[in-house]
Amino acid sequence: MTSVHELITTAATREAERAAPERSARGSRRPIALRATGVSSCDSGLARDPWAIDQDPGYGPGASVEDRAPRTSPRQGPLPESYTRASEAELEARIIAAKAELGDRVAILGHFYQRDEVVRHADFVGDSFMLAQAAKQHPEAEAFVFCGVHFMAETADILSGEDQAVILPNLAAGCSMADMATIDQVEECWRQLTDTLGTEPDTDGRQPVIPVTYMNSSAAIKAFCGRNGGIVCTSSNARTVLEWAFVRGQRVVFFPDQHLGRNTAKAMGITEDEMPLWRPHLPLGGNTVEQLEHAQVILWNGFCSVHKRFTVAQIEQARAEYPGVRVIVHPECPAAVVEAADANGSTEVIRRAIEEASPGDVIAIGTEINLVNRLADEHPDLTIFCLDPVVCPCSTMYRIHPAYLAWTLESLLAGETPNRITVDPAVADASRVALERMLAARP
Ligand code: SF4
Numbered sequence: 001m002t003s004v005h006e007l008i009t010t011a012a013t014r015e016a017e018r019a020a021p022e023r024s025a026r027g028s029r030r031p032i033a034l035r036a037t038g039v040s041s042c043d044s045g046l047a048r049d050p051w052a053i054d055q056d057p058g059y060g061p062g063a064s065v066e067d068r069a070p071r072t073s074p075r076q077g078p079l080p081e082s083y084t085r086a087s088e089a090e091l092e093a094r095i096i097a098a099k100a101e102l103g104d105r106v107a108i109l110g111h112f113y114q115r116d117e118v119v120r121h122a123d124f125v126g127d128s129f130m131l132a133q134a135a136k137q138h139p140e141a142e143a144f145v146f147c148g149v150h151f152m153a154e155t156a157d158i159l160s161g162e163d164q165a166v167i168l169p170n171l172a173a174g175c176s177m178a179d180m181a182t183i184d185q186v187e188e189c190w191r192q193l194t195d196t197l198g199t200e201p202d203t204d205g206r207q208p209v210i211p212v213t214y215m216n217s218s219a220a221i222k223a224f225c226g227r228n229g230g231i232v233c234t235s236s237n238a239r240t241v242l243e244w245a246f247v248r249g250q251r252v253v254f255f256p257d258q259h260l261g262r263n264t265a266k267a268m269g270i271t272e273d274e275m276p277l278w279r280p281h282l283p284l285g286g287n288t289v290e291q292l293e294h295a296q297v298i299l300w301n302g303f304c305s306v307h308k309r310f311t312v313a314q315i316e317q318a319r320a321e322y323p324g325v326r327v328i329v330h331p332e333c334p335a336a337v338v339e340a341a342d343a344n345g346s347t348e349v350i351r352r353a354i355e356e357a358s359p360g361d362v363i364a365i366g367t368e369i370n371l372v373n374r375l376a377d378e379h380p381d382l383t384i385f386c387l388d389p390v391v392c393p394c395s396t397m398y399r400i401h402p403a404y405l406a407w408t409l410e411s412l413l414a415g416e417t418p419n420r421i422t423v424d425p426a427v428a429d430a431s432r433v434a435l436e437r438m439l440a441a442r443p
Contacts, residue, residue, distance in 0.1 A: 050404075051403070063305040070182055105143065110147045131146065190224070210249030211228050214255065214260055254298065306394050331345065
């Protein structure tokens with residue numbers, strides 16, 4: 001099986017070869033995009049080692065390259081050369097040796113979207129909430145090495161024990177979607193909403209607005225929801241959570257993923273004109289008072305740069321190439337893509353659909369390429385492919401290169417705890433309130 005890392009490296013090599021004559025004619029400029037036939041990647045920079053870009057203020061190459069990281073986003077310090085110069089085989093051997101020596105003291109958590117060279121060392125593989133729960137269920141571990149992104153490590157810290165350390169091997173592994181809603185923007189939005197819609201419940205006791213945040217948000221926003229009668233949701237339970245919220249509120253403000261919010265609300269029969277978009281830089285989010293009063297779900301203007309890449313044209317192309325193909329996409333994809341697909345659902349829904357498929361079935365998937373590749377590997381009797389013909393992993397997740405994992409594990413062996421993610425206790429307490437409401441919510 002070809003890993004995403006190998007696909008990207010191959011694409012970069014092909015593009016470099018293809019561009020060589022052109023480059024010699026115009027100096028040494030690096031090609032911006034890979035357009036090689038067969039294998040192509042969304043950004044040739046992905047083939048570089050992450051430490052080359054970790055000091056940059058943006059997210060680096062890949063799907064989220066256009067997004068802006070908040071100024072407060074953590075930056076990763078330089079790695080010692082003994083890691084950056086090590087071969088893949090050497091890093092692999094060092095990770096295996098350090099992990100064996102650490103034993104049960106340390107558990108490695110690997111997100112579904114993580115690269116193969118890292119996830120193969122994980123003790124637990126899952127989505128962000130499954131991994132946070134794994135942390136909660138293993139009180140014997142002194143430390144969790146979270147091979148995901150920043151908000152996931154925060155959630156694991158909130159749910160794990162006080163004495164347990166949660167470590168993000170590369171601090172530059174943020175999530176562009178989570179960063180699209182800062183706590184200052186959310187508080188300002190709330191101030192404007194409560195000024196406009198009031199704070200008094202209606203005759204049924206329902207509040208004017210209930211804040212709901214997707215798991216993919218900072219701990220500060222989860223805590224905000226906990227403090228203001230709100231709740232957290234995952235892509236698996238978003239509908240149940242919205243139903244919970246409508247029992248308690250006249251409308252919902254949904255952070256930060258507009259697509260998950262819109263797709264879930266549409267499936268509940270809520271119409272587009274009842275779902276205004278909140279643009280945080282505009283007064284009233286760019287809406288009129290009437291639009292907000294009429295709203296059922298106010299959608300924050302955030303999105304996932306990986307899932308935004310999927311298009312209806314890709315689905316049409318897949319259907320033309322493979323008549324009978326079943327198309328399944330993640331609900332972080334735009335609504336038109338979700339509507340054109342045969343099914344949509346969380347990573348777990350996608351995995352289950354594949355488990356239930358019959359030998360010979362052809363399935364096109366609209367989600368992150370590392371997961372799709374792995375599913376294809378696990379099911380050789382099926383034809384599984386990513387809808388997007390261009391290789392474009394979650395670029396921030398991709399920053400957890402094996403060199404960072406080796407450095408983290410060897411630092412732990414040396415008695416150090418690098419890159420510990422610690423959520424302020426007051427924020428953690430309020431976040432837990434919102435998370436517990438989610439766990440208690442029933443369809
Ligand atoms: S896939 Fe999208 S939502 Fe998930 S971590 Fe990457 S950027 Fe964030």
